[in-house]
Amino acid sequence: MENNITVEHEPRQLAWMVLKESTLSQKTLDQTLEAFSLPLESLKKRDRALANALIHGTLRWKGHLDWIIAAFSRTKPEQVDPEVMWLLRMALFQIIHMDKIPTSAAVNTAVNVAKFHIHKGAAGFTNAVLRKAATHWQSVAPPDPDLTPELFVAVEKSIPLWLARRWITRFGMEKTMALGDAVNEIPPITLRVNTLKTCRDDLINALSSHAHRVWQTPYSSLGISLKKPSMPIHELPAFKAGEFQVQDEAAQLVTARFLDPQPGERILDACAGLGGKTGHIAQLMENRGTIVAGDTDPGKLNQLDQEMKRLGIDMVSTRKINLLKTETLDFNTHFHRVLVDAPCSGLGVLRRNPDTRWKRTKKDVARLAVRQEKMLFNAADLVAPGGTLVYAVCSCEPRENQTVIQNFLDRKKEFTIKVKAASPHDSGTPLPLSPQGMFCTWPDALEMDGFFAVALQRKKS
Numbered sequence: 443m444e445n446n447i448t449v450e451h452e453p454r455q456l457a458w459m460v461l462k463e464s465t466l467s468q469k470t471l472d473q474t475l476e477a478f479s480l481p482l483e484s485l486k487k488r489d490r491a492l493a494n495a496l497i498h499g500t501l502r503w504k505g506h507l508d509w510i511i512a513a514f515s516r517t518k519p520e521q522v523d524p525e526v527m528w529l530l531r532m533a534l535f536q537i538i539h540m541d542k543i544p545t546s547a548a549v550n551t552a553v554n555v556a557k558f559h560i561h562k563g564a565a566g567f568t569n570a571v572l573r574k575a576a577t578h579w580q581s582v583a584p585p586d587p588d589l590t591p592e593l594f595v596a597v598e599k600s601i602p603l604w605l606a607r608r609w610i611t612r613f614g615m616e617k618t619m620a621l622g623d624a625v626n627e628i629p630p631i632t633l634r635v636n637t638l639k640t641c642r643d644d645l646i647n648a649l650s651s652h653a654h655r656v657w658q659t660p661y662s663s664l665g666i667s668l669k670k671p672s673m674p675i676h677e678l679p680a681f682k683a684g685e686f687q688v689q690d691e692a693a694q695l696v697t698a699r700f701l702d703p704q705p706g707e708r709i710l711d712a713c714a715g716l717g718g719k720t721g722h723i724a725q726l727m728e729n730r731g732t733i734v735a736g737d738t739d740p741g742k743l744n745q746l747d748q749e750m751k752r753l754g755i756d757m758v759s760t761r762k763i764n765l766l767k768t769e770t771l772d773f774n775t776h777f778h779r780v781l782v783d784a785p786c787s788g789l790g791v792l793r794r795n796p797d798t799r800w801k802r803t804k805k806d807v808a809r810l811a812v813r814q815e816k817m818l819f820n821a822a823d824l825v826a827p828g829g830t831l832v833y834a835v836c837s838c839e840p841r842e843n844q845t846v847i848q849n850f851l852d853r854k855k856e857f858t859i860k861v862k863a864a865s866p867h868d869s870g871t872p873l874p875l876s877p878q879g880m881f882c883t884w885p886d887a888l889e890m891d892g893f894f895a896v897a898l899q900r901k902k903s
């Protein structure tokens with residue numbers, strides 16, 4: 443590279459490229475990170491950690507960073523070139539949140555990237571805004587919480603205004619502030635032990651020397667959380683040996699507690715994706731019986747096949763289906779249990795996917811709910827009499843949760859909500875369930891992702 447950006451700057455330059463790519467394209471952050479996996483993995487361990495921290499942190503705090511930038515820029519943030527905005531945000535993130543990085547390093551790198559990758563004018567502007575912001579950012583007042591409480595929450599907790607408004611209306615100020623804190627915390631990495639290969643205690647022992655802290659999840663008897671692993675998760679020996687899948691505790695509870703699959707049964711995982719829940723279903727079935735993993739995306743199903751091999755599972759067949767099109771659902775058989783882990787707004791997993799909050803809109807929730815209802819309705823016909831249909835989403839929006847279920851029950855009279863007292867897979871800690879038997883978690887209260895799940899039972903005849 444013929445410019446001033448030396449190797450030591452590369453993590454910041456790469457982070458900036460990922461940030462602009464993931465927000466200026468239609469790709470999710472995960473897809474963008476996948477596309478940049480080669481250059482990211484070629485970085486030294488410390489630099490890779492820095493790039494990741496910059497990407498996730500800058501996205502997480504974008505709303506607050508924009509408020510500060512607006513105070514020092516003569517041009518309104520929405521009129522500044524988006525590429526320049528990401529440079530400003532990333533540098534300011536380092537100044538505010540990363541005390542080990544000297545301000546001069548944060549500012550100089552941003553100015554150099556602007557000079558060599560955008561244009562000279564951008565470098566001058568970047569320099570002017572950052573020099574002022576670096577010295578005076580602490581004196582920028584937040585919006586007035588009494589006059590504009592929604593804007594105050596949006597800025598202080600770095601969430602979009604429409605979401606702040608929605609949460610305040612639903613929960614009031616106190617819970618909204620707690621939720622705002624929860625979605626900005628860096629969550630632990632949570633795993634589910636693959637009991638086909640090992641047990642939780644042995645896996646904890648194996649992981650202890652590879653992470654800063656390792657502990658059992660309180661609700662799922664198969665879960666392990668860890669902080670600061672010494673290497674990327676997929677490089678850990680236990681991962682390579684198929685001894686676990688990465689999965690949040692709430693998602694583990696959906697499969698164990700609500701679907702509750704039994705060895706020898708026939709199960710349809712109708713939105714299987716990369717197989718997070720498929721692997722769990724198979725291990726609960728002791729790798730005996732039939733699982734059909736369906737999805738609209740054949741690329742994901744190919745990856746799911748590989749994942750099952752890694753886990754030592756051979757009872758899964760994949761099939762391209764579309765739950766919105768009944769002609770793709772001609773199975774010639776009914777299933778004992780069907781799981782609809784439906785595509786959703788993802789508003790329950792904001793702490794893990796910091797880009798989601800800036801991509802979702804109010805309209806998405808209503809649009810997705812209509813699809814979710816149709817998918818659940820079509821899946822219902824695949825459930826055998828006496829069988830179980832589970833609906834799950836990683837969203838806590840009532841329109842994607844209770845309303846979907848209510849509309850379903852109004853039309854499908856042969857189904858009722860199934861409330862199961864306990865499961866042998868529980869840790870013993872009672873689950874938070876609504877009186878109707880609906881599971882709804884929030885990251886602030888339970889330290890797990892926001893999830894909704896309900897089990898529906900089909901009458902025997």
Ligand SMILES: C[S@@+](CC[C@H](N)C(=O)[O-])C[C@H]1O[C@@H](n2cnc3c(N)ncnc32)[C@H](O)[C@@H]1O
Pocket residue numbers: 693712713714715716717718719720736737738739742763764765766783784785786817
């Ligand atoms: C929430 S993700 C599933 C995650 C997965 N169950 C897991 O635990 O890893 C939803 C999945 O539904 C798939 N999907 C989207 N529309 C669909 C449809 N109409 N029919 C079936 N699957 C669909 C998506 O490709 C995506 O993989």
